[in-house]
Amino acid sequence: MNQRKSFQRILSLFVLCGVLFPLLTAAQCLQNANIPFPIKRDFEFTVDIDQAAAQSLGKSGVQKTPEGKIPQGAPDVPVPVDIEQLVDISDDLNVQKYGSALKHVKVNSVKVTALENTVNVALPALTLKMSEKDKSNEQEVGSLRSINPGETGAIDDMIKTEAQKDAAGRYIVKFAFNIKALSQYVLKAGMEVPKGKIKLKISIDVVLSLNPFSK
Numbered sequence: 001m002n003q004r005k006s007f008q009r010i011l012s013l014f015v016l017c018g019v020l021f022p023l024l025t026a027a028q029c030l031q032n033a034n035i036p037f038p039i040k041r042d043f044e045f046t047v048d049i050d051q052a053a054a055q056s057l058g059k060s061g062v063q064k065t066p067e068g069k070i071p072q073g074a075p076d077v078p079v080p081v082d083i084e085q086l087v088d089i090s091d092d093l094n095v096q097k098y099g100s101a102l103k104h105v106k107v108n109s110v111k112v113t114a115l116e117n118t119v120n121v122a123l124p125a126l127t128l129k130m131s132e133k134d135k136s137n138e139q140e141v142g143s144l145r146s147i148n149p150g151e152t153g154a155i156d157d158m159i160k161t162e163a164q165k166d167a168a169g170r171y172i173v174k175f176a177f178n179i180k181a182l183s184q185y186v187l188k189a190g191m192e193v194p195k196g197k198i199k200l201k202i203s204i205d206v207v208l209s210l211n212p213f214s215k
Contacts, residue, residue: 034104034209037094043085046199049119053079053194056187064193072189079185079194081124086133087204088176094208095175101210105173107165108205112144112155118196123147126181128158130168133176141168144181147198158202172206 056079057064065071089095095102110128128142142158158181159168171177179202185194 034211036106036207036209037092037098037102038207039089039092039094039204040206041087041089041204043087043202043204044115044199045083045085046197047081047083047123048197049079049081049123049194050196052081053185053187056080057193068193068195070187070189070191070193074189077187079187081126081183081185083126083181083200085179085202086176087179088133089172090175092175098210102208103173104209104211105169106207106209107159107168107172108207109203110142110158110168110179111203111205112158113201113203114147114152114155114198115201116197116199117147117150117152119147119194119198120149120196121185121192121194122149123198124183124185126183129180129182130171131178131180132171132174133178135178138178138180139167141171155200169206173208 056077060075060077062070062074062077070077123146125146126144127140128144129138130141131138142160142164144158145156147155159165187193
């Protein structure tokens with residue numbers, strides 16, 4: 001009798017598993033059933049190295065030599081390189097239609113291309129930061145390698161690791177955010193004063209998505 005009851009319990013367990021497993025699997029599939037909406041945007045801007053160097057030399061009281069160099073005995077002159085852009089994707093049709101229901105974001109890339117480059121020295125490596133639209137809650141999310149003098153074409157993907165993509169995604173899912181790349185030259189005695197301009201394009205490739213089966 002005990003053996004028969006044990007057999008019945010085991011049989012019931014198998015039947016229960018046979019019913020619940022497909023339901024649990026289906027529930028998991030529904031939970032992961034995100035509807036994707038790809039968004040790609042390009043932003044162009046020019047970094048004026050002539051202006052940045054002239055301003056820094058003026059503040060430091062240093063005059064370059066006729067050969068375009070920092071004179072001997074001059075103090076170090078920091079020349080900041082700041083690139084800042086407000087990115088607003090709220091005009092995207094899917095963003096306007098679904099709004100806050102777009103709770104998921106996948107960052108494919110944030111690539112930089114040099115379109116024109118007349119700068120005579122290497123542009124230093126830059127740190128990429130993002131912040132809220134009002135520039136609050138700033139966080140480092142990536143980097144850009146140094147750009148060689150006169151180099152044009154594809155330069156770098158600024159956001160490479162999964163941790164960086166997750167951090168950037170927290171700003172992107174708000175549909176409007178501030179993006180900033182910054183570094184600086186440090187000009188020392190005898191160094192050539194940087195000059196020229198570089199026109200850059202930032203290409204943002206992300207996928208926003210919603211799950212119609214989640215609250």
